[in-house]
Amino acid sequence: MSDTPSYGFDTLQIHAGARPDPATGARQTPIYQSTAFVFRDAEHAAALFNLQEVGFIYSRLTNPTVAVLQERIATLEGGVGAVCCSSGHAAQIMALFPLMQPGCNIIASTRLYGGTVTQFSQTIKRFGWSAKFVDFDDLDAVRDAIDDNTRAIFGEAIANPGGYIMDVRAVADVADAAGLPLIIDNTSATPYLCRPIEHGATLVVHSTTKYLTGNGTVTGGAVVDSGKFDWAASGKFPSMSEPEPAYHGLKFAETFGPLAFTFHGIAIGLRDLGMTMNPQAAHYTLMGIETLSLRMERHVENAVKLAKWLEADPRVDYVTYAGLESSPYFDRVATVCPRGAGALFTFAVKGGYEACVKLVDSLEVFSHVANLGDTRSLIIHSASTTHRQLTAEQQEAAGAAPNVVRVSIGIEDIDDLIADLDQGLAKATS
Numbered sequence: 001m002s003d004t005p006s007y008g009f010d011t012l013q014i015h016a017g018a019r020p021d022p023a024t025g026a027r028q029t030p031i032y033q034s035t036a037f038v039f040r041d042a043e044h045a046a047a048l049f050n051l052q053e054v055g056f057i058y059s060r061l062t063n064p065t066v067a068v069l070q071e072r073i074a075t076l077e078g079g080v081g082a083v084c085c086s087s088g089h090a091a092q093i094m095a096l097f098p099l100m101q102p103g104c105n106i107i108a109s110t111r112l113y114g115g116t117v118t119q120f121s122q123t124i125k126r127f128g129w130s131a132k133f134v135d136f137d138d139l140d141a142v143r144d145a146i147d148d149n150t151r152a153i154f155g156e157a158i159a160n161p162g163g164y165i166m167d168v169r170a171v172a173d174v175a176d177a178a179g180l181p182l183i184i185d186n187t188s189a190t191p192y193l194c195r196p197i198e199h200g201a202t203l204v205v206h207s208t209t210k211y212l213t214g215n216g217t218v219t220g221g222a223v224v225d226s227g228k229f230d231w232a233a234s235g236k237f238p239s240m241s242e243p244e245p246a247y248h249g250l251k252f253a254e255t256f257g258p259l260a261f262t263f264h265g266i267a268i269g270l271r272d273l274g275m276t277m278n279p280q281a282a283h284y285t286l287m288g289i290e291t292l293s294l295r296m297e298r299h300v301e302n303a304v305k306l307a308k309w310l311e312a313d314p315r316v317d318y319v320t321y322a323g324l325e326s327s328p329y330f331d332r333v334a335t336v337c338p339r340g341a342g343a344l345f346t347f348a349v350k351g352g353y354e355a356c357v358k359l360v361d362s363l364e365v366f367s368h369v370a371n372l373g374d375t376r377s378l379i380i381h382s383a384s385t386t387h388r389q390l391t392a393e394q395q396e397a398a399g400a401a402p403n404v405v406r407v408s409i410g411i412e413d414i415d416d417l418i419a420d421l422d423q424g425l426a427k428a429t430s
């Protein structure tokens with residue numbers, strides 16, 4: 001089912017990329033737990049190694065189970081191809097790697113997943129790359145931050161914790177005018193709520209660890225290419241447009257056209273960085289993705305109900321969720337993610353740090369974990385965990401003030417979730 005763009009989302013999330021196993025007729029995609037694949041003959045092997053023929057060589061590069069997931073995610077995002085890798089953070093490096101050289105920089109939104117802030121502000125410096133963090137609601141600031149060494153703009157469609165919705169189209173227009181690719185982390189939204197390529201994104205990255213797998217079993221990531229960027233136009237992306245010595249001077253952009261970024265990701269990225277997704281993980285994610293739309297509908301429905309219930313509760317100071325009319329980002333939901341603002345938000349508890357710690361310790365249905373996008377409802381008090389090394393000012397700026405907890409709303413019975421928070425808040429604020 002590869003050439004079937006006319007099918008609806010619910011059909012594609014089950015069928016895209018998959019076909020009955022040609023050897024056995026197995027209807028579910030088998031886990032091809034094999035490191036290597038036998039060549040038909042020496043000529044076939046040579047063609048594969050020259051990238052003249054597409055096929056399976058060795059599972060660091062390609063694997064039939066992972067390939068089904070790649071095609072599935074690319075189809076759901078409306079891209080031409082995708083490369084899966086070992087985690088969401090691996091996907092971010094895989095997305096930047098073909099674009100960057102020492103001395104190059106990216107423009108990144110100030111509203112990003114905490115781990116991404118660390119990766120971009122600290123770790124990528126060791127590659128000679130850097131990130132300039134800018135408020136993406138200030139388009140002039142984004143424009144002003146771009147310089148001759150800028151190679152990409154990076155943001156999140158729905159950003160946690162602050163209930164932020166990015167105006168993807170507005171930033172895409174700035175990127176277009178500067179001849180730069182826009183990379184969107186679509187982890188919190190998923191392609192069911194937002195399809196960034198339709199809003200002008202060049203590349204979409206995912207932590208498949210979260211909603212795409214949906215059940216908290218495996219880590220994984222994906223880079224999806226829109227196939228729309230002209231890598232040769234500016235001369236800024238030599239790895240894509242100039243002769244590649246490791247493949248006899250082959251030029252990826254010229255040879256593979258719209259699929260250039262995907263082929264580069266496999267033939268250079270996975271080959272040399274080795275951040276490969278294993279077939280077992282791809283299997284779990286394929287199982288999860290079959291029910292993505294059903295889960296996201298319930299995640300959003302529960303999140304809206306709980307956010308409204310909390311906002312009306314006198315023990316709660318405020319709730320930051322873009323699905324509430326009180327949110328400054330409420331109006332963007334209709335254009336950026338019309339099916340809902342996701343299921344992650346924060347709320348402030350009267351009683352501050354002590355009350356938050358007591359709340360987290362008192363809950364029975366919610367789990368206290370550093371994860372999101374599980375079927376289970378999750379809660380974390382960032383100030384005493386993920387953000388405890390930061391100063392009070394830094395915590396405040398990150399939306400992780402001492403009086404704030406973050407929740408990832410699951411798909412359990414809404415009455416049970418409300419009752420759990422109700423008894424937890426009673427203990428926390430008594």
Ligand SMILES: *Cc1c(COP(=O)(O)O)cnc(C)c1O
Pocket residue numbers: 087088089090113115116156185187188206207208209210219220221372
């Ligand atoms: C979890 C997450 C990541 C990192 O993904 P891993 O799979 O944990 O490496 C990146 N971005 C967002 C928005 C995330 O939620």
